[in-house]
Amino acid sequence: MTGCIFLGVDGMDPVVTERMMGEGSLPNFERLAQMGSYGRLATVAPPQSPVVWATIATGKAPSAHGIFDFIHRDPATYKPFLSLHRQHSGKYVNPVQGETFWEQAARRGEQGTLLKWPMGFPPRPFQEGKLLAGLGVPDVRGMLGSYAWYTTEKGTLAPDSKGRIVEVAPRGGKIQTDIAGPFTASLIGRKAATLPLFIEFDEREATLKIGRKAVTLQVGSWSPWIELSFDVGFFRKVTGVCRFLLQQTAPEFRLYLTPVQVDYASAEFPIATPAGYATELSQAIGPYATLGISEDTNALNDGVLSDSEFVELCDAVMAEREAMLMHELARFRNGLLGCVFDTTDRIQHMFWRLQDGSHPMYDAHAAESFGDVIPRYYRWMDRILGEVMERAPGGQLLVCSDHGFTTFRRSVHVNAWLMEKGYLTLKDGVDSCSGLFEGVDWSATSAYAVGFTSIYFNVKGRESQGIVDPADLPALQRRLAADLLTLSDGDVNCVKGCYDTGALYGRIDAADGPDLVIGFADGYRTSWQSAIGAFGAGPVLENNLKKWSGDHCCDASLVPGVIFGSRRESVADVATVLDVARAIGGICQT
Amino acid sequence: MDYLDALESKSICVIREAYQKFKGRTGMLWSVGKDSTTLLCLVRKAFFGKIPFPVIHIDTGYKFPEMYEFRDRLAKEWGFEVIVARNEEQLACGMGPDKGAKLDCCTELKTNALKQLIDREGFQAILLGIRRDEHGIRAKERYFSPRDSQFQWDYENQPAELWDQYNSFLNDSEHYRVHPILHFTELDIWRYIRREQLPLVDLYLSRQGHRYRSIGCVPCCSPVHSPAASIDEIIKELQLTTESERAGRAQDKENLYTMQKLRSLGYM
Structure with missing residues (x-):
């Protein structure tokens, strides 16, 4: 060989x-x-x-392949979006150049x-x-993974949980609910196609019925991969695969459903080339996760x-x-x-x-x-x-x-820091922004942070409401980088380096790439709120209290x-x- | 005949056609907004001051307090009965725009609340105050628009309505959405409201430089910048505007989707 x-x-x-x-x-x-x-x-x-x-x-280098961060922004609207998904005329296209x-x-x-x-x-x-x-x-909902949880006890969950939490009310050991599938366009905007899910359970096991399929699970066990088919209107169907985990049935009912993953032969979400390769693999090794x-x-x-x-x-x-x-x-x-x-x-x-x-x-x-x-x-x-x-x-x-x-102990609200330093300004009467930079006064904002390591300046001719003259950009980059290096947590510096992308990558495409890349010190990372343009006046640093506790979005040398x-x-x-x-x-x- | 009279006559014709066909199986949706309040006024005109069928208000529990107050006041003044439809089961579970999967909120609290009511009361025709110029997809609507038992609307399979011949035959387990003010524009509505001196929720009028152009649930509506504090001023403003009527609403929905998508990344 x-x-x-x-x-x-x-x-x-x-x-x-x-x-x-x-x-x-x-x-x-x-x-x-x-x-x-x-x-x-x-x-x-x-x-x-x-x-x-x-x-x-x-x-x-990133300047040549066009991927600079998990999250990019649209200079016309300032809205953050996932760099992993690019769509062109309604179809996904590969974003890597x-x-x-x-x-x-x-x-x-x-x-x-x-x-x-x-x-x-x-x-x-x-x-x-x-x-x-x-x-x-993505999963069939176009997300990077949205699970569902069918439960009788929602109370203990964090209010901002990311899946679909379905509070169920069993009647005599029976539950009637549904599985949310792909979004379809409708009169009222996006609407999820659903499949009815009927559950019958006792203390030891539960039987799940989806259409003509039925699967019985012991408490604590996972289902095999189950194929689902959603009707999305106009005679079109989207198929997906998923697994259930029956966590418990008494005293509380808890059933976890993985994100519904795209099927091996999906035309909407092509996951393999040639088109039949994903199916060929599933026939050879059995069904597998596609997400x-x-x-x-x-x-x-x-x-x-x-x-x-x-x-x-x-x-x-x-x-x-x-x-x-x-x-x-x-x-x-x-x-x-x-x-x-x-x-x-x-x-x-x-x-x-x-x-x-x-x-x-x-x-x-x-x-x-x-x-x-x-x-x-x-x-x-x-x-x-x-x-x-x-x-x-x-x-x-x-x-x-x-x-x-490396470890990720402390979250840095970079946009809150930019606001504190006068680079970023909210409109009169607005004291915080819940995401996507809503409420930002762009006419008084010179810089904003998007994603986990990127800082953009609000440049005239590039951003739709730009105020920074391109000629002033280098000086401003130097000033902000120097300011950021002084950001400290007690006597520890939070930032190891802040790099001008021109120097880092050589040439950079004017519209897409960030102007500065932050290299955090060990233990620090951008907060998730800041990454999607959510911030307010308040502490810039916070303990990371999530199980997501290790990370690598810091200085590359670390x-x-x-x-x-x-x-x-x-x-x-x-x-x-x-x-x-x-x-x-x-x-x-x- | 005056231009507004012509619009009015056409609407009254559709309303009477629907009632003649479906009688006691007819109902109308009243969101308390300007369009469905105009429709309510037209129904009264069609039946000489009476409203011969139930008026349904779908209550998501998230409407503006001013809307609830106006609903109860007008029902009393005009003397009609309001059936309030709520998806109690979902509301009890805490369904709302702040819940994990935000996009499911409209489906549960609006669509499914109506579905439950139609199942319970057996309505065959529901009158709605939607207009062609509101939204791209609504341009495809007919005056009589059939829905199957699954609430699906197949817009490629609906007969043309030529020379005012409306298709009002129905198969079992179907119902019709009837749209008597489909041909009104936003501007027509305001001109009609002015002429008829219709009562209205005052959220539409400017307060401190802001007013609502379209109202619904509090979390999903945002006001527009506008100094228009009277109906005359609103009409003047609409003659010049280039912004779409539902801009303050549709945007929000897309933003919710964008946020949900971004947050599906594990790093969030």
Whole structure:
């Protein structure tokens, strides 16, 4: 066998990796390092998954591939939007610009298969190649994941929970409710298509009836993947797949439903190229999660899933990914095979609190049961690596991560800080903004922060109500960057660096990219409110009281990734994520 | 005949046609806004001062207090009965615009509240005060618009209404939405209100430089900048405006969707 096998491990951190290799608990990674090479891999600023994976795929800086943050803004309306989804004439189009390494390889006649590639949605067809999209694939509601929870006890939930919380009123052990599906256009705007859901339960089990389908679940068990078909009017149907978890039936009823994920053959949401590839995989390995972020971090954050239920869900996703890779590996002869594992990222986001004794959400009791979850996933990756090395002895192997990880203890309301410093002004009589920058007086605003690391100036000719003269931009950038570096939390600096994107990336497209990229210090991150233009007068810094406790949206120098290669010479000149695409291209050619 | 008389006659013709056809199975929706209040006045004219069928108000529980007060006052003054339809089950569960999935609020509190009422009371024709110029999709409406038992409206399958021949035949388990003021524009409504001196919720008139152009639930309506404090001034303003009537409302809905979509990202 010849060819190149690429394994992407989202969020694999060098500090954790090196410690565990030192302890001898990652024998296969260690073997790979000795046989070939291992190194820390510098990442790009900002170290956010969509940005870095687009860089790994294209070998280009954000200014060239066009992804600068999870969240961009429309200069005409100032409204934030997800950079993962771009629509053109009602259809999704892939937002990443530039030729990817697998497209280049295909041009040279190398066959490629890419599994769960981040920012691959919707996939662009390439010659004789197969690609299943990962991060970025929406659910049937067009969201990044909106779960539903059917319960008799809503009271304990946070008021801003993100799923659909359905308070049910059982009558004699029976519940009549519904499943919300895709939004359809209607007279009153968007409306959700629904499917009736009928539940009959006793203390031990429940039977769920959806149309002609019926499934019986024991308390504490997950359903298999269930196919649903929603009528969206005009003889059109949208199909999806989902799983239920019957958490308990007494004394309170609790039933969790995963986000309804797009079906393998969906025409509205194409997740694979060629079109039949997703179905082919489901026939080979059984049904699997299609959603980009199928580990439901929202449900864990909201308290709908417990730690152990979330881990069960993650285990299933990881096992599906492993099965996919093994299926392709069995028929891999030459060319290129790539697979990205991102459950490692989600697990670290949610469980970092248990390995950081200073985190506000540290819980010694939970640490006893779940303190080992992160190392367990590293060991799981190691086992998969061992399997790959054994089954593909002739192939060249390259393993890398997009960034490392660190703790996230304190939230920074960047827009509140901009307001405090006089860069951002609210209209008269408005004292706070609940999101999307509503109520901002643009005629008196020179800068605003969007997403997790981006600051934009309100530039004349670019923003619709711009007031900053383009000639004054460099001076203003310097002034704001210097101001931001003084932001402190007691005697600790919250910001490590603030970078002018012109200097960072060279050339920048005038309309899209931010003017400054913030590099937070260890433990700090933009608050979620600030990321979507919600802010008010009040404290700029706040404790992070969510289970989402590990992060990497800080200064790129603090969270390098890792790179392993089975031949030292192939990865000798790979210093940053910008070099990975070239290295893979080189391996494919030899 | 005067221009407003012509509009009025056409509406009265549709109202009488509907009642002649469906008699006791007829009802009308009254949102307490300017359009359905105009419709209410036309119904009174059509039946010489009486309203021969029930007037239904769908109460989401989130309407402006001024609207509830006006509803009760006018019902008393004009002497008609109001059936208040509420989706009690959902309201008891705390359904509202602040609930997790905000977009489900309208469906539950408006559409399903009406669905429940139609099921209960067996209405076959519901009169509504919607107008063609309100919204793009409403331009496709007919005076008699059939809905199936699932409340679905198939706009590609509805007979043309040529030479005022209205299609008012009905299959079982269907009902008709009847739109007697479909041909009025926003400006016509205000001119008619002025001529007939109709009573109105005063939210439409400017207070401290702001007024509502379209009213509904408090959380989903925002006022527009306008100094128009009288009906004459509103008419003058509308002759010049380029903003759409429902701008203050539709926007909100899209914003809710945008927020929900952004927040579905785990980092939020």
